[in-house]
Amino acid sequence: MHYPPRKFPRTILAAIAACVGAIAAPAVATAAQSHDAGYVYVDDNTSGQNTVAAFARHQDGTLTPVAGSPFNAGGAGSGSGLASQGAVQVSSDGRYVIAVDPGSSQVSVLRIRHDGTLKLVSVVSSGGVEPVSVAEHDGLVYVADAGAGGSNYTGFTLNRGGQLEPLADSTIALPDSAQPGDVLFNSTGSNLVGTRVGSSEIDSFSVGSEGRLTAAPGSPFAAQAAGPFGSEFRPTDPSQLFVSNAHAGPGNGTASAFSVASDGTLSSIGASPFADQQTAPCWVEITHDGQFLFTVNTGSGSISRYSIALDGTLTLLGSTQVASQAAVGAVDARLSADGQTLYVDESRIAALGAFAVDGGQLTELGSVSLPAGATPAGVAVR
Numbered sequence: 001m002h003y004p005p006r007k008f009p010r011t012i013l014a015a016i017a018a019c020v021g022a023i024a025a026p027a028v029a030t031a032a033q034s035h036d037a038g039y040v041y042v043d044d045n046t047s048g049q050n051t052v053a054a055f056a057r058h059q060d061g062t063l064t065p066v067a068g069s070p071f072n073a074g075g076a077g078s079g080s081g082l083a084s085q086g087a088v089q090v091s092s093d094g095r096y097v098i099a100v101d102p103g104s105s106q107v108s109v110l111r112i113r114h115d116g117t118l119k120l121v122s123v124v125s126s127g128g129v130e131p132v133s134v135a136e137h138d139g140l141v142y143v144a145d146a147g148a149g150g151s152n153y154t155g156f157t158l159n160r161g162g163q164l165e166p167l168a169d170s171t172i173a174l175p176d177s178a179q180p181g182d183v184l185f186n187s188t189g190s191n192l193v194g195t196r197v198g199s200s201e202i203d204s205f206s207v208g209s210e211g212r213l214t215a216a217p218g219s220p221f222a223a224q225a226a227g228p229f230g231s232e233f234r235p236t237d238p239s240q241l242f243v244s245n246a247h248a249g250p251g252n253g254t255a256s257a258f259s260v261a262s263d264g265t266l267s268s269i270g271a272s273p274f275a276d277q278q279t280a281p282c283w284v285e286i287t288h289d290g291q292f293l294f295t296v297n298t299g300s301g302s303i304s305r306y307s308i309a310l311d312g313t314l315t316l317l318g319s320t321q322v323a324s325q326a327a328v329g330a331v332d333a334r335l336s337a338d339g340q341t342l343y344v345d346e347s348r349i350a351a352l353g354a355f356a357v358d359g360g361q362l363t364e365l366g367s368v369s370l371p372a373g374a375t376p377a378g379v380a381v382r
Contacts, residue, residue: 038337039116039382042345042352043088043099044070044374047079050101050108052088053352053370054116057381061341061354063368066116070371073108074123075101079375081347083197084132084146085182085230085283085332087378091136094382096121096162098141100131102377105150107131107143109162112382121162127154127171132377133182137189140167140211144183144194148176153183153194153203155211170212175199181229186238191264193241195228196220202228202243204264216264224256224273230283230332233260236290240312241266244281244295245273253281253304255295257312274314276304283332288339292317292360296330296344303330303344305360320362322346322353334379341365343379350374 036056040063044051051070055063088099090112097110097118107126110118129147141156141164155170174180179198185191185207192213194203201220205213227247234240241258248254254273258266280299286292286308293306293314305317322330322344332345335357344353346367353367370376 036116039066039112040343040352041088041090041097041380041382042370042374042376043073043378044371045077045079045082045087045102045377046371046373046375047103048076050075050077050099050103051371052097052099052110052118053374054118055352055368056116057336057341061336061356061365063352063354065368068117071110071118072120073099073101073110074120075106075108076103077375078102078130081331081375082132082377083179083181083229084144084377086133086135086184087332088380089134089136090380090382091158092138096158097380098134098136098158099378100126100134100143102130102132105129105131105145105147107134107156107164109158109164111162122164124156124164124166127166128152132180135184135192137185140189140207142183142192144180146180151176151178151180153180153213155213157211167211172203172213182231184231184233186233186260187235188238190238190262191260193231193264195231195243197227197229197246200226200228202266204260204266206262206264214264216261216266219264221266224268225254228256229281230295232284232286234286234290234308234312235288237312240269242284242286242293242314244284246280246282250279250299251277253278253295253297255281255284255293255306255314257314259312269312271313274306275316277316278302278304278319285333285335285342287335287357294333294342294362296333298331301330303333303355303362305362307360317360320355320364323364331376332378334381336381343381345376345379347376350376352376352379
């Protein structure tokens with residue numbers, strides 16, 4: 001087999017407000033700029049008809065909209081911010097964009113053409129209510145559904161034609177209080193984790209040969225601080241997992257580091273969790289060489305920068321303010337394929353910001369506007 005608006009309690013609404021939404025000069029490309037170096041995609045999560053925005057990336061990191069953008073995603077967006085990471089992904093073979101449609105409880109697959117434009121291929125039920133995050137590895141896809149009465153993780157297979165097929169007996173039901181925020185594979189596809197923002201827990205699984213999940217002994221694991229939100233496995237070490245903790249209050253954000261056993265068991269690394277000294281670190285991205293970690297602090301409008309030691313210990317290097325945020329609003333982030341640019345979803349002003357990356361240092365380049373009506377969720381690159 002080939003793999004790869006609900007009503008929240010007031011406390012949950014406050015948590016979402018801390019992690020979702022601020023004006024910047026557009027990073028407009030000129031004829032003097034070099035040829036396209038890839039593409040960047042954003043799930044617009046527009047109310048009613050959902051769309052995916054597409055941008056051409058230039059060698060200097062700046063972006064211009066792809067002709068015809070935004071592209072019809074087939075399903076419906078929610079029209080409100082999502083408390084999640086990974087709402088849109090590019091398949092590991094680089095052929096497809098996979099995007100959640102939380103307003104219609106569906107998942108869309110769009111083919112990436114040679115010029116970066118998108119063509120809708122398929123739209124399927126997410127297997128639950130209000131999908132917020134999607135993960136893909138070598139054609140195996142898992143979706144995190146966060147809606148009351150249908151909160152779960154559900155598996156699919158993605159074939160070469162871009163069709164998603166439900167994976168039998170793959171659904172892992174979650175309580176309505178879980179509010180899953182992220183689901184992701186490690187680089188080998190042998191483990192999958194999901195964060196429960198609402199109940200401050202982390203699900204961890206081993207992945208079987210047929211793509212089904214086996215919960216690790218002790219899963220779900222208690223988070224090390226309130227509101228485990230974004231997460232990422234270290235690209236250079238699939239046994240190390242890093243999770244942002246968003247809901248400990250102003251100035252009290254942290255990032256946790258875990259060692260992940262083959263059966264999915266999580267063990268704390270060193271003095272984890274590590275202080276962030278900012279508010280609401282919600283989204284996590286790690287450089288491709290595994291040496292630096294960035295957390296987007298939506299409550300303080302900044303990006304914290306850590307170095308990562310060989311054993312997974314984090315050292316805080318400092319924080320870079322997002323100039324256009326007026327203190328709040330930055331959300332999901334993703335590095336370019338060459339690792340030289342970090343793209344940040346600036347949901348509050350419906351823009352996509354760009355930062356030059358030099359090791360653990362960031363320099364803001366500017367931003368481009370997203371389509372009218374966008375309430376953006378997730379960033380993906382090809």
